[in-house]
Amino acid sequence: MTFASSSSAAASLTRTAASRAQATVLRRRGFGTYPGQPSGPNVLTSSVPGPKSKAVLDDLNQVGDFRTAIVALQYPKCKGNYVVDADDNTHLDMFGQIASISVGYRNEELEKVARTEEFAMAAMNRPALGVFPPVDWRATLDAGLRKDSVRPRGLSQIFTANCGSTANESAYKACFMAYMHRKRGHSDFDQKTMASSMDNAAPGAPTLSMLSFKTGFHGRLFGSLSTTRSKPIHKLDIPAFDWPAVDWPALKYPLEEHEAENRKEEERVIALVEETIEQWETKAPVAAVVVEPIQSEGGDNHASPHFFRRLREVTIQKGVYMIVDEVQTGVGATGTFWAHEKWDLPTPPDAVSFSKKMQAAGYYHTEELRPSAGYRNFNTWMGDPARAIQAREIIRYIEAHSLVSHTASMGTQLHSILASLSSRYPTLVQNLRGKTEGTFQAFDCETGKERDALVAGMRKRGVLVGGSGERAVRLRPLLIFGEKELEIFAETLEATLKEMA
Template sequence: MLSPTILPRSTGSCLRAVASRSISVRPSSSSWGGDAGPRRSLATASSSFFPDEPKAPTINTAIPGPKSKQASEAIAQFQDPRTHVFVTDYAKSKGNYIADVDGNVMLDVFAQIASIPIGYNNPRLLELAKSDEFAIAAMNRPALGSFPSKEWAETINSGLLSVAPSGTPHLFTQMCGSCANEGALKAAFMAYRARQRGEEQAFSAEEMSSCMKNEAPGAPQLTAMSFTTAFHGRLFGSLSLTRSKAIHKLDIPAFDWPAVPFPLLKYPLSEYASENAETEARALAQVEATIVEQKKIGSDVAALIVEPIQAEGGDNHASPGFFNALRTLTKEHGVYMIVDEVQTGVGATGSFWAHEKWNLDTPPDFVTFSKKMQAAGFYHRAELRASLPYRNYNTWMGDPIRALQAREMISYINEHDLVAHTESIGNALYASLLSRAKSNHSQHIQNLRGEHAGTFIAWDLETAAKRDKLVVEMRQRGINMGACGDRAVRLRPMLVFGQPQMEVLLGTLDEVLKEI
């Protein structure tokens, strides 16, 4: 392994038994997906993306260092800086490595909270930024819903729509992940009411007047269902769906929407197959019971939203069988299914969309995205488009320069086969962590999860305090990583993360785990 250069510093499948109306889950195995071999050597693939990126971290000061603290103090004059980790020098960041203003250079396996796909200052994106196409889009930002550019259709068709999930060929562009989820919710509510009205699609005078007073029937008593430990954003509507941390929700009024316990599986999966199947079956039964109960009280569940992997909530997984049964339930009860791929989408799990690995018979109704796509929005079925113009609308409705960026990144991902690469390096990374979990680091690598999920890997430490210490110590030694849930560490490297970076990560991890 290449050690960081550290200079002195001042401070250290699920089946439904229709006849009996019971819900059962096939026992999970330790492996839910196939193991695709690498298309080329991991070392060759990763080194070719950024041949001049650093080979190892360089640490000059404690992190954050004095210049970083000073820069945060300047920001504090107009904005709360208490969430700052360090202040970044993006001009000096390259590939998998992020630089701060003190000259520290770190291997970044958190990647702006899982939102950088193809590395810092990727030459392909820098060339795009110099183009007339990009400059014109940046200097003339349109209200896309009313005044789209002549290039807009081609930009979308060659980019975002080229990777549209199966069964959802229509697209509504938005500004962020929370916006995407709220836009999908609005579309689901409108489609649900349109279905209830049937052929009588005209709005009544009572509906028109009552909605202006936030009253039924114009503002119907519909609900959206989510899961406990879920994260779907922090805007007003999406926050009512979010259930990961209290600090996100305190003092904010919320919709009275139900959340059903997400099946928290036990690891290793192979040892708890039967118990995990029962856990998933109970969760499915609660989903159905809640849908039925909400209908009885006149507050129908119009939409159910779910993450393929609950990231912020602790990297909580469920089996493909669970999600297949969930889709069956939503179809049977007329509930629209929204799959939140904000963090899981764009290749991180070894497939472009994480839900592709479920092999659903019927695709979800909506798929939301943001983060690694840089652009944001939701894909949907054609019939779920709003009945009238301006019902689902805002000024920007996305951003042309982000759509151009997404187009270029999608092209780069395809050209370099980065999804297959991420699956391969993820398998190697998981295997390396598993060997450590089974040997000398078993107390510090608990409940390892993410097998056959690309580099979307996490594990628990004994306590939250030890988890936090690990994250801090890794950063001091040149590895920027993140936490999630109560006591979990999550890895969110970029799609250009490869063998050399894995060796740096694991070597540093071994050193730190010996000390904590």
């Protein structure tokens, strides 16, 4: 079925004079009609996955665990906002490979760069960056990951890594080292400290902790998983550090309608953070707090800029570092390059981690978080020049096409549509969030069962959206998500809701 030429009440919501004018601007820039992409979703099979996808996934399941796979994709046929599966079904992708695709499938400018000597050479001659960096490594960083328009304000340093989990864990290590350095007051290690470190025992391997928030997600390796509190399926049977976690503020949505009571709840949590840091001082002192600007796997849980400013205040008062995990929120999707820009912090966070849409991973940090000696925070590859070149080109493309402000503007329109549908289908579309967060939006269904049905209903109509937490639908469109896609999304969601209601 094709939605390209159909029309609906929800779609018409986007057709104000203002949005028409905007659409013209965007089309001129090449979006809304992303060059060469399909005109709309097209599902040919009676179910998704279709028989060919099923066969591919069954085959893969023989050699690894692919029970989680939704469909197998023909990547060569994907384009712009659209993916094509093994059965030639075309889907509008509003999930973006778990929020990691930014500037579109088969982006010609990116693939052109991929075929340059610079990229081919970087990919096939991967250095051990910490020992033999390329002569132009600083230039690559400065033109991309460390570009003035990109690098978070106040953070001069960068540590590159390979994925979100390794980025976060390397930042944790830096915080633990800096915390102990400050406590010791010097950079020498006595014999007892050195020897005990080799036995995984204090004082060399100190009993310190990372503080995180309940329902938060920071990765799935042993350190990052110890700060992840999303779902049992992520954590069961894996040994974890005894580290503290505090409530995430239980806010009422939409935020702007419940400011007073939300403020109170946020203050309750801030007090809890303070108390927890104090209580753990004798048990396992908290070296750092790690926090997502929007809890992205755990249910799209938001908090206000006020909350984060207070958190920064408390961490400074208590001498605890603050890591902002922007692995999912970073790189434009929230309508600013970094979600934490909106907080207007008087003092920057100590570290900001990134991955996903950047394609390269790592964290920005203060000078204080530099280790006291070389080889302390180190590994073989220390990042990847090929991925750093890719990040440089993604950034260039985002800036050339003003995709961050485009996404902010698309977010406003997306929110209007969801607000209208929420008033008409209040049990299926509730607790809207992300009004001012670009297209990084979400809503709840009344139950998890309804949420699953809604996601499946969208999928059979050729629109891929994700779930998060217990009953949230999370939208993670690409940064090139335009007016036409918005129209299709609105029509598809409405048709799904109509069928479910």
